[in-house]
Amino acid sequence: MATAPAYSPHPPLQGSARMWATIALSAATFMNVLDSSIANVSLPAIAGDLGVSPNQGTWVITSFGVANAIALPLTGWLSQRFGQVRLFVASVLLFVISSWLCGLAPNMNVLIAMRALQGFVAGPMMPLAQTLLLSSYPPALAGMAMALWAMTTLVAPVMGPLLGGWITDHMHWGWIFFINIPVGIAAAAAAWALLHKRETQIRKLPIDSVGLALLVVAVSTLQIMLDKGKELDWFHSPEVIVLASVSAIGFAFFIAWELTDEHPVVDLRMLKVRNFWTGTLSMTVAYSLFMGNLVLLPLWLQQFMGYTSTQAGMLMAPVGLFAIILSPLVGKNIQKFDPRAITTFAFIVFALVLWMRSNFNTQADFGTLMVPTLIQGIALACFFIPLTSITLGGIAPDKIAAASGLSSFARIVGGSFGTSVAITLWQDRAALHHAQLAELINRGSVATNSTLSNFAAAGMDSAQALSQINRMIDQQAFTLAANDVFYGSSVIFMLLIPLIWLSHPSKKNGQASADAAAGAH
Template sequence: MSTPPPAAPPASASATAPAPFTGGKLVLATIAVALATFMNVLDSSIANVAIPTISGNLGVSVDEGTWVVTVFAAANAVSIPLTGWLTQRIGQIKLFVSAILLFVMSSWLCGLAPNLPVLLAARVLQGAVAGPLIPLSQAILLGSYPKEKASMALALWGMTAVVGPIAGPSIGGWITDSYSWSWIFYINIPVGLFSAGVTWFLYRQRESPTRKVPIDRVGLLLLITWVASLQIMLDKGRDLDWFASPLVVWLGVIAAIAFAVFVVWELTDANPVVDLRLFAGRNFFGGTVAISVAYGVFFGNLVLLPQWMQQYLNYRSVDAGLVTAPLGIFAVILAPVIGKILPRTDARLLATAAFVGFAIVFYMRSNYVTEIDTWHLVLPTLLQGIPMACFFVPLTSILLGGLPPSKIPAAAGLSNFARVFCGAVGTSLIGNAWTDRIALHHERLTEQANIYNPTFSASIAASQSALHIDAAQARGLFDVSLSTQAAMMGLNDIFYGSALIFILIIPLIWITRRAKRAASGGAPGADAAAGAH
């Protein structure tokens, strides 16, 4: 049996499933279960705006501070395939409540971290225990509603996942500026304890059946090895001068060998930790690769934007958060509309429209200037919510389309793993690319800044005269301005490249067949909403 997380309640339990909740119990159950999703989603986006502050307080570079995001995503990706196996061994409710409590504990450890290594270790733990929260919260909530109201359950569940990107940056920025970055993790404690307590009180008598099933230990070890090696290589590569460093070379070799052996093992093992045979299907291959690459580009830029605003535009954390917060507004408004029109529309058209929309937004950003005002920062972020609404649900419908119900849990789990892992890789690659482009533009601009250039000499003289400073101070001021301009030009390159990537991956959508509505009503919407974080 495949081990990825179930996207819907286990079929074997359907005959003896407890009666749905009604009235106040249903409302309370919805709030408690959805809060676990919200806590997870919020924690993913809330740290983005705090990276410069965390880096400064811990005495590390902003590049190193970005590892706080990437290690969480990588650990989360690795743990997702274990959810199905753990559910069958422990039980749905026990696993869900245990994951919440462990998430609370790891959040507390994150807040207490005195240095970066401790914080990263706590974030790895936090990401690992967060793996079951997204798929199990959806499955548990579906089991709480009558079948005829399953779409309502998914809509309410999905709303909490989409609201996270709206609330996360602004809350994170306000907490960081008003109190301490530690509190962006501490706020999970009361939320998690409430969610775990209420869930256990309401669901403890509704536990799913358990049984002993084998686990692919070799596959899991290989998965952890190549994911960890690749992520460390990407995060440390720039600091160690890439393949000039023996450590980076060894990490690359280990990742390549472990990945190759992993693929062979998973294709031949009777109980693979992830079912790679699913990629033989045209829809699953095209949809999964498209959603994973797109999410990697989207999430990498989502991390990069507030860093640039704080480092080079002198925005406070709370202001950077407010600028990025409008991302989810149109996504929330349009999500129900997309849910209604999707069954009557070719999902490939909606996904293509989403990719074109993302490309337009990134092209708008590629024309930023150093004197940009707040409105022109907010506008593309606000508009980005439109393609977001057309992105996750249609693509998930495509990749799950045509699969038998028995394959949907494995397919949803594998696509979720690929997407989350690409989010971590995308963040690292985009951060590296930005640093390289800054260095390139800085070098080119510096070539023109010499005493033989009359424009440069005039600029230095003008600064001396206007500010009553000496030549050395004027050159220092000029260098600051030059660095800001180089960062802006590098960022524009990233935005332009991101727009191009979204256009280039559109053909992946059209190698798929037109998808019918998935047999498992909850699966597509579930994975889609999960992707919104």
């Protein structure tokens, strides 16, 4: 989050200028959030086209998330060094260029590198869009500005899977990135035309280059270890051991440095506040579970249930319907209820949704698969705003921007780690279930002989029949493995509830917390 003043010394915009500024800032935000979800249903197509496994394709998502998280703590320093408007416009234009390079990527290594670049340059975009939006409205209309913000950040995840699925099925997958180009150019041009005379004060401040370098090394090596661990056989591989050691040492030095530096890139001292550490830890774990399952579900649907990218997108999209309807109500009434109770309700609904998914089988129809997705929107609406209210409830007003930035950093890193862990567990459990199911396939089994006879009657030779049976076992094994991940995630959501109640009930900073919650998306 930017550390520049929340309100610009310039007076609020009026009339059409404010409307067009809102549209421009919202369009940039929409583009950013859209890009975090549009690739989910396209992973099998991207992986197939670039000659890697769909599980390796998840690096397309994790590289964006890690780079985006690393850039977040820099936003405050950059905005004061170059000005909020200049930095925002530069962020949008660099995002456009990196999107173009993503679409042109000739192989997976280049695509991952360009996605990391895209995530890094996108880091300042959302916190600055929020800050500039608030400064364009009078204080009395700040709530309306944040409601518009929340709608934008909730519509994008709905459109992402739909748009990504349709593009993947009907065009080259590169167009999921190319569509950012006209939107980004228009948003940057409009934002500069309307806001360049409202530039914030520029100040030269020291930057914690050592802390930043340690952060990059620690987070990057841990993410690479999580992404490559499966194919390298985890700690049987010297490469994984080196990555884990470098990450552990990097985090140790990072924590020691940040606690003693006068201008830390991440102010870890805020973790002394009970509400902040309980809220941040709950948000990070919950978001990692959410993102892991959000990536796993379309992979399972497309690889083992025969769904096209478009069909998977249609199944994923309704998650935002209830969220769009209910989020404004939750934001408006957040101070009337204990946010711990609302968050508890959200976690119970998340647990229910994942428990329902843990009962899926290979015969589940579209309607059965859709029900949990619809219900999940209720949990989303009751998740971000109350939990951010808890997290920032005990923070001094002048520290809210820094606290929100640290919380967002932890959440985004958690989402990337959660994606890697979920896919790895899915593969491991699938291998176990495959071995157990394969033991039942033998000549002494009536079911095996009957199935082989049916395949022979259909004109298959013995090798073809056994290959077909192996594909059926794969489908069952990966379905059972997905059920395991869903069930485990459901249990963890329930275990998070006591952590929420360790926080203190707080009425402080209610408006600031609700405002910051919009940016948490």
